[in-house]
Amino acid sequence: MNRAPIRVGIVGVHPGKGWAATAHIPALQRLPQYRISALSHHDPATARAAAQAFGVPHAFSSAAELAACSEVDLVVVTVKVPRHAQLVGQAVAAGKAVFSEWPLGTGLQEAEAMRDLARQAGVRTAIGLQTRAAPAFVEARRLVKDGYLGRVLSASVIGSGIIWGEAMNEAYAYTLDPANGAAMLNVPFAHSIDGLLHLMDTRLDKLSGMLGNVRGATRILETGAELPMPVADQILLAGRMSNGAALSAHFRGGLSRATNFHVEINGSEGDLVITSPVGYVGVGGMVLRGARGGEALHELAVPDPLAAYGVEGPAQLVAGAYLQLAGDIFHGTRDAPDFDDAVALHRLVDAIARDTESLA
Secondary structure (H helix, E strand, O other), X not given: OOOXXXXXXXXXXXXXXOHHHHHHHHHHHHOOOEEEEEEEOOOHHHHHHHHHHHOOOEEEOOHHHHHHOOOOOEEEEOOOHHHXXXXXXXXXXXXXXXXXXXXXXXXXXXXXHHHHHXXXXXXXXXXXXXXXXXXXXXXHHHHHHOOOOOOEEEEEEEEEOOOOOOEEOHHHHHHHOHHHOOOOHHHHHHHHHHHHHHHOOOOEEEEEEEEEOOOOEEEEOOOOOEEEOOOOOEEEEEEEEOOOOEEEEEEXXXXXXXXXXXXXXXXXXXXXXXXXXXOOOOOOOOEEEEEEOOOOOEEOOOOOOOHHHOOOOOHHHHHHHHHHHHHHHHHOOOOOOOHHHHHHHHHHHHHHHHHOEEOO
């Protein structure tokens, strides 16, 4: 199999801000399996400035031009969710593999359409559900599979959304519009639940819960303006997993002065706990602890395949996702989540939104 670096074109890159500049580019620059060969931005001057800042040879003012470039094997879509359908469609039309950030679409129907389009074209897809690549989650998944817990009895998660609290930066105001598909339910909650279910290799069979916008409004830090908050700042979920175990979850907007991220999995033979000082698994350092039999809960060693690459900060989990994808491409494995996984998670989010009561 050809092991030449995978040539990447990234859609929507600004030289000084954005998730591409913060996470994707630092991750890819550290991984020898990849080479960033092109980027795009709708403003030609910004595209050129970004290419110069990051040392990328090709800059385009449209995603269609980037996807058509002969030096691009993989198109990466990192812009806001409402633009995903168009940009993914352009990559698929060009016959290129495509990596889209999560959420794939603004809703289930849009996600299904993109999955079907990619299937018909026969192109490889990947979705940015990088919690699955977090070293603590990878190690916990191995322990569960190897019987560390015995029979899994229950799992619970507490998380903070970081934003959707008393105040937020203006850059995140678009998440307050439910039509944009980027609220707390869609992003931090979905990332965390996906990681937990993948860790246990199971799915939710039954669920009930409540959604609430208890605050009702939030303040924009830059201007002091008060904006209504029609999306949930409180998410409560109870469910039964396909393995028969119980699951409970509570996510709340903003940050807590107490617990900000805590996953606990209880079994007949042992327990596992994953914690992070920040709001959810996508940000901040994680610690894995466990105990079996009469042991006291203690920290467990977590192998970190990213350590050798020197990736730091928000780029770490994104780099883990790219490592999984490279392994699939070079070795024929199926570790990286794809658009089928994205649709399954969209279906779960859609069910939670439809089948829960309102706290308001």
